[in-house]
Amino acid sequence: MPSFNPVDYAVPGFVLLVLVEMVWAAKQRHEAYEPRDTLTSLAMGLGSTVAGVLTGGVVIALFMALWQFRLFDIGWAWWAWPLCFVLDDFAYYLFHRAAHRVRWFWASHVNHHSSQHYNLSTALRQTWTGFFAANFLFRAPLALIGFHPGMIAIVGGFNLIYQFWIHTEAIGRMPRWFEAVMNTPSHHRVHHATNPRYLDRNYAGVFIVWDRMLGTFEPEVFPEEGGEPIRYGIVKQLGSFNLLHAVFHEWIAMLADLWRAPWRHKLAYLVKPPGWSHDGSRESSDTIRARWRERQSQAQTVSSENPIAGHSEAA
Numbered sequence: 001m002p003s004f005n006p007v008d009y010a011v012p013g014f015v016l017l018v019l020v021e022m023v024w025a026a027k028q029r030h031e032a033y034e035p036r037d038t039l040t041s042l043a044m045g046l047g048s049t050v051a052g053v054l055t056g057g058v059v060i061a062l063f064m065a066l067w068q069f070r071l072f073d074i075g076w077a078w079w080a081w082p083l084c085f086v087l088d089d090f091a092y093y094l095f096h097r098a099a100h101r102v103r104w105f106w107a108s109h110v111n112h113h114s115s116q117h118y119n120l121s122t123a124l125r126q127t128w129t130g131f132f133a134a135n136f137l138f139r140a141p142l143a144l145i146g147f148h149p150g151m152i153a154i155v156g157g158f159n160l161i162y163q164f165w166i167h168t169e170a171i172g173r174m175p176r177w178f179e180a181v182m183n184t185p186s187h188h189r190v191h192h193a194t195n196p197r198y199l200d201r202n203y204a205g206v207f208i209v210w211d212r213m214l215g216t217f218e219p220e221v222f223p224e225e226g227g228e229p230i231r232y233g234i235v236k237q238l239g240s241f242n243l244l245h246a247v248f249h250e251w252i253a254m255l256a257d258l259w260r261a262p263w264r265h266k267l268a269y270l271v272k273p274p275g276w277s278h279d280g281s282r283e284s285s286d287t288i289r290a291r292w293r294e295r296q297s298q299a300q301t302v303s304s305e306n307p308i309a310g311h312s313e314a315a
Contacts, residue, residue, distance in 0.1 A: 006157040014164055018120045024170050025119070032119040032169060036241040043243050044111060045124030055131035056153075063140065063149035072146035084147045085155040085206075088139060092159060092205040095138035097216065100200045100285075106274045107250040108133035114246050116233040118192055123167040128247050162206050163188075172222075183208045186220045193230045196292030197221075199285040235275065235288070250274075 025032040074080045099109035108129045115122045130136070142152050166188040174184045183204040191202040201218035204211050211217035221227025238246055257269045257277075265278040275284035283291075 004154060006154060007160055010161045010164070014120070014124070017165070021120050021168060021170055030169070032117060033121070034117055037115055037117050038119075038121045040241050040243055040246055041115060041121040041125045044128070044247065045126055047128045047243075047247070048124075048126035048130075051128045051131065059131065059136045060149050060153065062136070063143040063152065066140055066143040067146075067149055070144060070146040074146040074148070076148065076151065080147065080151065081155065084142065084151050085158065087142060087145075087147075088152060088155045089159055089204075089206045090210060091139045091142060092156075093203050093210040093214075095135055096203040096205065098138070099135070100203065101273050102271055103250075103254055103274050103276070104270045105133055105135065107254050108135060110234060110250045110274075111247055113192060113234050114238050116231075116237060118167065118169055118189060118230075118232045120164065120167050122192075123164045129251065159205050167192075173220075179208075180212075181207060181209055187211075187217075189230055190218050190220050192232050194233055194235055195228060195231055196289050197227075198230070199235075199289055235283075235285075 022033055024030070095105070096109075099105040108127045111127045112122075112125045115125060127133075127135075139152055139156065143149055163183070166183055166185045168185050169189065171185040173179060173186045174182070178184065179186065183202070183206055187202045187204065187208050190198045193199070198218055198220075201216055202208065202211050203216055208217065220230075223229055238249065240246070254269060258266055261269055261278060268276065268278065273284045273286065275282050275287075
């Protein structure tokens with residue numbers, strides 16, 4: 001089985017691009033980077049790499065076991081590579097959507113969203129607990145179909161490499177045809193935003209078509225187009241650069257809720273969306289967005305009745 005890991009070869013490029021973006025930010029006087037935030041991102045990336053080394057062999061072994069029960073003998077045919085890449089990206093979309101809609105998976109994925117800055121170093125904020133959360137299960141069907149676990153690992157590596165460059169504010173929009181099919185910095189800025197308009201949108205890894213097809217797409221609206229500036233991070237910001245807090249805070253909060261909740265609600269704190277509570281004392285992204293839409297509707301009603309008031313967007 002091939003041991004080639006494309007991410008290993010991409011790391012020098014990652015470092016170079018981060019340095020280039022730092023120079024760009026300095027020249028533009030753009031506050032894209034904050035030293036403590038960047039160090040936290042780098043440390044999380046290093047920790048994720050170590051976690052991957054420790055658990056990657058177990059995942060491959062599990063996939064090899066599943067592969068013994070494969071439906072088709074696909075092998076290493078040339079056409080299998082692009083097909084595996086596309087199907088793997090769809091599996092990533094399903095995982096990513098679940099990671100925002102199911103608190104168990106969010107506890108692991110929230111690490112990636114915890115920075116209030118949006119730059120290439122943010123892409124390095126990867127989970128340490130993905131194996132514990134069983135994120136790999138979303139790609140397991142590929143092995144059962146008949147794709148070799150080595151092939152799945154390699155195309156997954158290229159998927160991860162692609163997602164690095166979209167974590168930047170240095171690029172506005174790509175050509176229209178590219179924006180229509182591929183995930184881009186503009187689409188992914190939306191995904192990292194905490195603005196009600198953008199919450200839980202654009203889950204794509206490589207191909208934005210999944211979001212367009214499945215109703216989770218939201219275009220970025222620039223301020224000059226009537227939109228509001230994007231606010232990054234999570235709804236309840238960390239308020240700290242403590243590495244261990246950044247990595248484990250949601251697991252701790254979820255377990256605390258699980259401990260305090262009545263028995264009939266305990267499972268819900270694991271499988272309901274982040275922000276859900278049995279007594280309605282908190283807000284999920286759905287309730288936040290619904291309240292925003294209601295304000296938008298009211299503002300439009302007032303504007304239509306009094307055109308002089310204009311069309312200001314609610315915060």
